[in-house]
Structures are given as structure tokens and as C-alpha cells.
Amino acid sequence: VQLQASGGGLVQTGGSLRLSCAASGRTFSRYGMGWFRQAPGNERDFVAAINWSGGSTDLSDSVKGRFTISRDNAKNTMYLQMNSLKPEDTAVYYCAARAQIWMYSGYDDPNKYGYWGQGTLVTVSS
Secondary structure, X not given: OEEEXXXXXXXEOOOOEEEEEEEEXXXXXXXXXXXXXXXXXXXXXXXXXXXXXXXXXXXXXXXXXXXXXXXXXOOOEEEEEEOOOOHHHOXXXXXXXXXXXXXXXXXXXXXXXXXXXXXXXXXXXX
């Protein structure tokens, strides 16, 4: 599966952005999906994950209550709605897919994902 992330940009503190991840090449609903982010000098950190149907999700503690992950299998697209953005949310955001449709252990581990998008930069100004 090929992944293309988009929707990043520059936003002020407290603002909102919606990231999209468009998939192509394979049946989208056969993959569990995730969002990760990487700030300069940092490791790639888990942000959110979603199962094949969208019925099960999880988010990191740092974004709970502010971000929402969703997917539309008919459009082969996953989304990350980001509200109340903070400067510490500044990073390159990556979408990823793995051949595990359920939310079993490992969904927060980037090493468990075999497919990655190119990343989209989110910059939150203070």
C-alpha cells in the first residue's frame, strides 16, 4: 500500500488542522493505521491509531482530548483532526499502515508498521 500524507501547515497556538492520509495500491480496510510524529532531534513518537473499521482507536496521553483519528474506507483515507494546538505539537507527522487490522499490542510501536507516508510538517507558533 502507498500512503500520501497532507494537510500540514503553519497555525497559531489554539488553532486547528486536519491531516489526511490517502492510501492506494491495496485494499485499505485490510490495514490498521496510525499517526506518528517526529520533532527535530527526537524519536518518532506515537500519536494515534485506528483499527480496520474505525471502531477502535487510541491516542497518546499528550493529545487526548484535542486530537481525533478517523478513517473513511470508501475514500481510502485516514484523518487526524487536531484542535487546541500547542507549540509542542510542532513536528513532521507521518501516517503508517500495518497488516494487523485489530488493535492488538504494538499499535503504538513504529517498528510494527511496514508502510509509511512521506510526512507532512505541522508548525504551531506561540
